[in-house]
Amino acid sequence: MRVVAAMSGGVDSAVAAARMVDAGHEVVGVHLALSQNAATLRESARGCCTIEDAGDARRVADMIGIPFYVWDMAARFKNDVVDDFVAEYAAGRTPNPCLRCNEKIKFAALLDKALALGFDAVATGHYAQILEGPGGARELHRAVDMAKDQSYVLGVLNADQLARSFFPLGDTAKPQIRQEAAARGFYVAAKPDSHDICFIPDGDTRKWLTDRLGEQPGDIVDADGATVGRHGGAYGFTVGQRRGLRLGQPAAGGEPRYVVEVQPGTNTVVVATGDLLGIDAITGDHSRWCGPPPRGVASVGAQVRAHGEEIPATARADGRQVEVRLQRRIRGVAPGQSVVLYDGTRVVGSATIARATSSRGAASGGAGRNEVTDKAGSSTSPVAG
């Protein structure tokens, strides 16, 4: 097959490209330029798409003897990922830009361009597996290295995209990938893993958002509506967050308090003690299915953040909505995050969390927050019951 190997300049995509060549495919390396003004040198384990990274990718392509090009997807990335990220935070949600990038850029804009140019598929260095299921369908599964498993951020891929994708690293543990890179002579073998959000190089998301959305001072209130502190912008807070609240007075019982809700309409952050954080019911929208959607009430495992725990649950799909009932309560679930559903190691699909509530009556962040957004700021019930 003619395959585009997406090469970030890191060790994983380097080995993935080399493995595609070994497997006999006709491979062309492509580095995506995603930053509109790329820095010259990498500064830390964070960030990506520096000119140095492009150079690292080019060196690996030279070593494995494949052509190499840089494709400019910066405008698409800004439009579909960065602007979406800002808008989601401004609306009081907590987005995962890696899922959005996979959905909109790597397995859409890149894949579409590759197909148009005569390629058959795209290969990346994600830790996930594509295994043949019943009837020969390609199924997305977790990587064998659970510590590195990235199937969560791929849960947005549909069957058509999976049919055109290769993840050559999914059957191998990360330390072996580094060894393999060293054995192949790649000098990126010891390059640090990238972390966090690639377009926020110093990792300070709140400061990055403040630069774009401006200071928006507002109140921090408790579950009874009493003002307990001030903040510089509700968008900088996430459900489950404890740090950075700088509350003047402790809670009555002296327990730590957490953000349980962000209300963008009134620019208010609601805090409560931990027992109000737990939720066991999730309503998701914007569902994406990696194969056939689940029928009826399906037993699944649900994961709400990258490298998070998988919770036994049931899921019922209804159009683009999904209702998920967890078998136990979990904390710190924010609207905007993705819930990815598993059947064993197989990824069933994903949805964006619209509401997260407790079936036992206690409130959580999701409900009020989302209603506020949908009603264009007309704040109603901050606490759902």
Next chain:
Amino acid sequence: MLDSFVYLDHGATTPMLPEAIEAMTAQMATVGNASSLHTSGRRGRRVVEESREAIAQAMGARPSEVLFTSGGTESDNLAVKGTFWARRDADPRRVRILASMVEHHAVIDCVEFLQAHEGAKVTWLDVDQLGRVHPETVRAAIETDPDTVALVSVMWANNEVGTIQPIAEIAAVAHEYAIPVHSDAVQAVGQVEVDFAGSGLDLLSVSGHKIGGPQGVGALLARRDATLVPVTHGGGQERQVRSGSLDVPAIRGFAVAMRHAVANRPAGAERLIDLRDKLICGAQDAGFGVQVGGDWEAGDGLRRLPGNAHLLVPGCDGDSLLYLLDAAGVQCSTGSACQAGVPQPSHVLLAMGMSEHKARGALRLTLGHTSTSADVDAFLTALPAAVERAQRAQVATSPKQAIPRKTA
């Protein structure tokens, strides 16, 4: 595959002439710093001075006007910065630089550096739709305040669209006001007649590897009365303005290439014009509405570089075309500067009044001494399939209207 590729990017670099390789490699086997006082040093010095004389003769200059550098970029830096500083030192009012909007980045970025760090004021000289600077534009820019102009810099021929500038006329205008003029002639030498004395220029940049010499060597021609403040300091080589041990083998290879390029230029240019016209006509006849960037008329070699074909292909991204042609064994360029390998919208095409959308479909094909009619045929054979694919790819990847996500 590798030995059958078609190389149509001579504007980036052209294969070394066998004579230059031979002379250079022979020199590499000898020892001698041209500044040393002993026998080996004198031998090296002799090679340098003979090379200087050969280059001077080929370019209508005097040997003392030839300053060896590491290439076109360094020559441009020395000319622009060195002249700016020297002229401002002589009269602090002289802080204005006049440069064309279609200069190579080696000039543009020098000017912007002086603007950012040395208080320079810049007047960018407009070009017409063909990419040409009119002498009257230069005159008008000078006349707003003649006493404040430090220098004028206008390239001899444009590296993207091949437009040749009226350099002698521009120099004459500036000289009415006793303002020195620099020209980056990196693309022109070996393709059109370049006579330093006849041009009236004060400073001229030339590069070795665009004329069949080695990479990493070039020269700045500077009239004896052109004062320059050094950019690199050290041992005081090259009229005290360009310190550093001279690269004797490279200088020898450069000189041999220069002699050949200039001696063979008249016949070579005729041949390139024929190939260029065949390429442009063939591309236009392919039926995709291909347009030509710059000033083109069949048979002409005075208004456009003989070896330059600049095509604008509707509905395509130049980088898709570049990939598809590369995969088909035809190597060319989009013509514009790159950032991490990503072609940026060409400042040259934008200065010519072209839309960013149209400029995206630019493809620069540059012919040189090894180019053949078969190369042009190979390109014209590969072009239709590449255009069809690239047009599909642009449709597939053009940003779609963002659809707001429904939430619950």
